[in-house]
Structures are given as C-alpha cells and as structure tokens.
Amino acid sequence: MTVMNKKDISCMLHSRVSGRPAATPGEGPQPSVLPLPAADRKNKSVLRLLAAVMLLVLPTAAQAAAVSGTSGADTVAQAATDTGAVPVATLPAVASLDDIPADTLWTQANAAYSNGSYRQAVELYDALLARGVHSGKLYYNLGNSWFKQGRMGKAILNYNRALLLDPTDEDTQYNLAMANARIVDKIDAVPEFFLKTWLRDLGLTLGTDTWAVLGLIFLGATFAAVILWLLSNTLALRKSGFYGGLASLALCLACTFYAHFQRTRLLHGNEAVVMNLVAPVKSSPGAGSKDIFVLHEGTKVRMLEQLGGWTEIVLSDGNKGWITSNAIEAIVRNGGTE
Known part of the structure; x- marks a missing residue:
C-alpha cells in the first residue's frame, strides 16, 4: 500500500528553522582526477607497449586501473544513488551529524523520505530529536518514515506524539487510523459516558498555548466587567458588568483547566x-x-x-x-x- 493519507504525504516540507532551499541532486562540485606523473622520454615507448599488452590480455583489469584515481568519488556517488536522499555534496557522514546545522538536517531528511530512503530519513529525524528539536510535523514525518518500512509500532508511537503537540492535525489523525487498521490486536474500548467524551474532545481541539492565551483574555474581560459593575451609574450597565464578569470568569476557569489538561498530557502522560x-x-x-x-x-x-x-x-x-x-x-x- 503506497497511499498513506487523503493528502499528499510526500513530507517535502519547508524548514521551519530556515528558508534555505534544499539542494537538488546533481548539484555540487564534480570529482577531480589527479594527473598521472609524467614519464621520462626514454621509458615512454616501453610504457605504451606494456599498456597495449594489458589492454589485450586483461581488459577488465585495465578498465579498473583506468578509474582507480576516482574510486572514492564513485563510491560516494553510488551511495547517493542507492539512498536517493541528498546530492553527493551534502550527504553527511554518520559521525559528523552533530556538525550539520538543524535546518540542513531537516531538508536532507525530507529529501531522503521523498526519494524513498526511509531508513536514512529516520536517522536524520532522530538526529534532530537528539538535539532537543520537537514539533508535530517532525513526529509526523518520522511516523511516515516508519510506516513506509512496515514498522507499525514505531509509526503509531510517533503519530501519537505528533498529536500530543498538534491534536487537531487531520493528516496525522488519518495516518494513525491507517496504521491502527494494520495491527493484529483489535480491542473494543469500554463505553464511557458521552459527556466525558465530549468534554475531553473539546479539550483536544486546541493546544496548551491557545487555551492559556484564551484564559488570559477572559481574565482581562473579567476585570473589565468588574470595573464596569463598580463604576457604572446606571442599573443596566451594572447588571451587564455583573453577569458579564461571571461569564468571563467561568470561561477563564474553563480555559485554564484545559490548558492544564493539555500540559499534563504533554509532560505526564501514562x-x-x-x-x-x-x-x-x-x-x-x-x-x-x-x-x-x-x-x-x-x-x-x-x-x-x-x-x-x-x-x-x-x-x-x-x-x-x-x-x-x-x-x-x-x-x-x-x-x-x-
């Protein structure tokens, strides 16, 4: 199965760290070949005769000798062709991943995924996580890379981590459902009271920061309503300030509760x-x-x-x-x- 979601999940995402465009295969300096040392005039005819004999008797060995000066470059080029991840000039060695900028790792990981080198994509995404970089898109891409390798456990794990940071992302929700459909165990959840389900789903519609900002806004509205209630000279305005203050205070408490609920999920999930x-x-x-x-x-x-x-x-x-x-x-x- 090659289609993972209802949208294009190629994961060719722009780097959130930098706007630097990804390099395209084929770019980069061409490998150079060192010139052979010059021979003396006296030995030149002998060398040509020996070369002709070798070409006649051992053509395969002669061809190998002809490219021996560029064997290192050919090996790297073949590796880039095998992985299809990034051009030769930007392919990082495993030991030097720590020296690669984060935005470059992000671009190379996305390029590796789009070219079908899912194992290398996993390594590069994990390198970003090891640096403390976390985002819903990063976990989503990592989940896709594991899904393509048939590792449903790793895919489901990272889709769930992505939803912790962005619980409303439809692509992640869809891919998680696709991965869950491929696992062996089909467990029927115990039905719960509909109001509990509705309140939990409501809390998942927004992230921690959004709920916190809304709580601050309603807190400010509560103070404004109290001032209106205290300073108004007319009964209508005093009533508006009083009931408006109660409503704003209730909404402030609800938003604060959901912000705490989301943060608990992020830090203390079980x-x-x-x-x-x-x-x-x-x-x-x-x-x-x-x-x-x-x-x-x-x-x-x-x-x-x-x-x-x-x-x-x-x-x-x-x-x-x-x-x-x-x-x-x-x-x-x-x-x-x-």
Whole structure:
C-alpha cells in the first residue's frame, strides 16, 4: 500500500528553522582526477607497449586501473544513488551529524523520505530529536518514515506524539487510523459516558498555548466587567458588568483547566505502545508467572506502575496484566515531548 493519507504525504516540507532551499541532486562540485606523473622520454615507448599488452590480455583489469584515481568519488556517488536522499555534496557522514546545522538536517531528511530512503530519513529525524528539536510535523514525518518500512509500532508511537503537540492535525489523525487498521490486536474500548467524551474532545481541539492565551483574555474581560459593575451609574450597565464578569470568569476557569489538561498530557502522560512483535502479558511481575493474554506490535496501553523491569498495564477494554518494560515504549518521552 503506497497511499498513506487523503493528502499528499510526500513530507517535502519547508524548514521551519530556515528558508534555505534544499539542494537538488546533481548539484555540487564534480570529482577531480589527479594527473598521472609524467614519464621520462626514454621509458615512454616501453610504457605504451606494456599498456597495449594489458589492454589485450586483461581488459577488465585495465578498465579498473583506468578509474582507480576516482574510486572514492564513485563510491560516494553510488551511495547517493542507492539512498536517493541528498546530492553527493551534502550527504553527511554518520559521525559528523552533530556538525550539520538543524535546518540542513531537516531538508536532507525530507529529501531522503521523498526519494524513498526511509531508513536514512529516520536517522536524520532522530538526529534532530537528539538535539532537543520537537514539533508535530517532525513526529509526523518520522511516523511516515516508519510506516513506509512496515514498522507499525514505531509509526503509531510517533503519530501519537505528533498529536500530543498538534491534536487537531487531520493528516496525522488519518495516518494513525491507517496504521491502527494494520495491527493484529483489535480491542473494543469500554463505553464511557458521552459527556466525558465530549468534554475531553473539546479539550483536544486546541493546544496548551491557545487555551492559556484564551484564559488570559477572559481574565482581562473579567476585570473589565468588574470595573464596569463598580463604576457604572446606571442599573443596566451594572447588571451587564455583573453577569458579564461571571461569564468571563467561568470561561477563564474553563480555559485554564484545559490548558492544564493539555500540559499534563504533554509532560505526564501514562500511555505506551507495544514495540515487540509478540509480547506476553502475565498475571504478576515475573518470568515464571502465568500468561493471561498476548499483545502484538502497535497496541496502545496505559501504564499503571513499574516494578523490577516489569510494568503493569491496562487495556482500553479494562484487561490488566504485567509486561516487560522493554517491550513497550512510552508516548511521552523522558522530560516530555516539548
């Protein structure tokens, strides 16, 4: 399956760090060939005779010798052709990724993805994450790169991380649904009260910063309404200030609550995704305990507590058990996803 979403998911995104355009394959300095040392006049005819004999007897060896001066450049060019990621002049060595500017890494990672070099794209996106760069688009692109390699667990993990930072992104929501459709475990969630679902979905419509800004705006409106109530000379204006102040205060508290709700999700989330192809869930923390059910790659769980390399989890259908901690990966990274 090559179509991942309803939009173009080529991930050729402009760098949010810099407007520097990505280099195009074929650019860059051409490899130079060092000239052979000059021979003496006395030996020139002998050298030509030997070269003719070699061409007649060993044509393959002669061809290899003819290009030996540019073997290093050809190797790099072949690597760029194999990966299809970036032109030769900008292909970074793994050991020197720390020396590459962030905007260049971003451009090269997007180029690697668009040219089908998904493994290299993952390496470059991970290099950005290692520098503390986090964004919804970065996790979205990383999820797409894993999806293309058939790693649904990694794809679902990064789509969920992208939605933590941008919960309203439709492309991420669509791709997450596509990835969830490909996993083995199909778990029916326990139905919850509709009002709880509605209030949670309302909180996810905006991000933490947006809710915080709205809270400050309504706080200012509350102060303005109080001043109107205190200083107005007419009963109508005093009533408007009083009821307007109550309404603004209620909205301020609601926005503050949702801002706290979103920030808690970003910093203290307890959800994780199964990374192993097969992960047995046991009745107690210990290798000798009884297996109660088995989970597969890509299943999302909620973590309850950890004990000696084991984590107690609960599924959306209410089933609980213990799983080895290295079989799952938390959606909220250490220190949060910001």
